[in-house]
Amino acid sequence: xxxxxxxxxxxxxxxxxxxxxxxxYHYVHDFGSAVPYSNIQDEFKDLxxxxxxxxxxxxCDKGLMHRASVGDDEVHYAVCAHSCTTTEHxxxxxxxxxxxxxxxxxxxxxGLSTIELDGYEVREIQIQLSGVCKGCRG
Amino acid sequence: xxxxxxxxxxxxxxxxxxxxxxxxYHYVHDFGSAVPYSNIQDEFKDLxxxxxxxxxxxxCDKGLMHRASVGDDEVHYAVCAHSCTTTEHxxxxxxxxxxxxxxxxxxxxxGLSTIELDGYEVREIQIQLSGVCKGCRG
DNA sequence: TATTAAACGCAACAGTGTTGCAGTAAAAAT
DNA sequence: ATTTTTACTGCAACACTGTTGCGTTTAATA
Numbered sequence: 001x002x003x004x005x006x007x008x009x010x011x012x013x014x015x016x017x018x019x020x021x022x023x024x025y026h027y028v029h030d031f032g033s034a035v036p037y038s039n040i041q042d043e044f045k046d047l048x049x050x051x052x053x054x055x056x057x058x059x060c061d062k063g064l065m066h067r068a069s070v071g072d073d074e075v076h077y078a079v080c081a082h083s084c085t086t087t088e089h090x091x092x093x094x095x096x097x098x099x100x101x102x103x104x105x106x107x108x109x110x111g112l113s114t115i116e117l118d119g120y121e122v123r124e125i126q127i128q129l130s131g132v133c134k135g136c137r138g
Numbered sequence: 139x140x141x142x143x144x145x146x147x148x149x150x151x152x153x154x155x156x157x158x159x160x161x162x163y164h165y166v167h168d169f170g171s172a173v174p175y176s177n178i179q180d181e182f183k184d185l186x187x188x189x190x191x192x193x194x195x196x197x198c199d200k201g202l203m204h205r206a207s208v209g210d211d212e213v214h215y216a217v218c219a220h221s222c223t224t225t226e227h228x229x230x231x232x233x234x235x236x237x238x239x240x241x242x243x244x245x246x247x248x249g250l251s252t253i254e255l256d257g258y259e260v261r262e263i264q265i266q267l268s269g270v271c272k273g274c275r276g
Numbered sequence: 277t278a279t280t281a282a283a284c285g286c287a288a289c290a291g292t293g294t295t296g297c298a299g300t301a302a303a304a305a306t
Numbered sequence: 307a308t309t310t311t312t313a314c315t316g317c318a319a320c321a322c323t324g325t326t327g328c329g330t331t332t333a334a335t336a
Binding site: 154175188191192 | 322324325326332333334
């Protein structure tokens with residue numbers, strides 16, 4: 001993704017395009033799957049941890065990224081799809097954790113099968129799957 | 139639940155039936171839904187936090203309780219159903235968070251609808267729902 | 277009742293979340 | 307291009323949770 005594109009993306013969301021932010025966005029964007037927080041830390045260890053914390057929060061608040069986690073695993077970060085860049089997050093996807101490579105993927109799904117629970121009024125669904133991902137199968 | 143029952147339940151799992159443990163199990167068992175960690179803390183604030191930590195871990199390890207959480211919320215604890223008291227945890231249930239009373243329920247489901255993802259081999263499914271619970275509907 | 281194995285409380289350290297504040301850099305206005 | 311405004315950054319600091327070690331106490335059992 002082009003740096004000027006990222007810059008205007010940030011500006012559109014009233015975020016200043018500082019070098020760290022550009023780098024952070026690129027890093028998460030290009031990672032190929034949701035990024036474990038510890039990876040981000042390692043990659044940006046020169047950045048103050050409070051700044052990192054605030055930057056991630058800001059990007060999540062503004063809809064540029066979202067948090068994803070499976071079970072007790074550490075939090076992961078992933079860039080939002082096009083549909084999320086508006087004010088509201090629309091996450092028609094499930095989180096898939098590969099037992100093999102341990103990567104966490106955001107896999108889009110078209111209209112999650114609604115789940116009926118007797119007596120409960122279901123409004124939102126979050127699904128986390130695990131198994132073996134595309135890359136790790138033959 | 140009878141105290142002597144809880145005692146033998148603990149002993150069956152090679153856990154000593156100390157007063158704190160009996161009380162803790164009763165508390166979580168009788169809560170009516172999964173218990174937020176902070177509630178447990180408040181209820182057992184005379185207990186050393188490390189002891190509480192180890193006790194909860196022990197009970198989860200031995201299959202007497204399990205952890206449940208939805209989104210970024212704090213961890214909740216719930217007693218396991220009968221099927222879990224063996225060595226393996228069998229959780230044929232979803233976690234339902236009520237937007238109204240904010241309680242987190244473990245709702246049993248018979249055979250979760252399998253989800254097909256092109257290219258991925260799905261082995262486990264975790265589902266978290268939110269909406270309005272039985273009690274909060276008219 | 278004596279023995280043994282487990283649990284308890286305390287001290288201590290690491291990691292993360294969170295806030296306030298003063299210095300700095302990006303964006304907008306002139 | 308320079309100034310002004312706005313927001314980001316880094317540092318200090320505090321709270322909370324996770325985690326381990328260790329010596330003492332208590333439950334289970336012989």
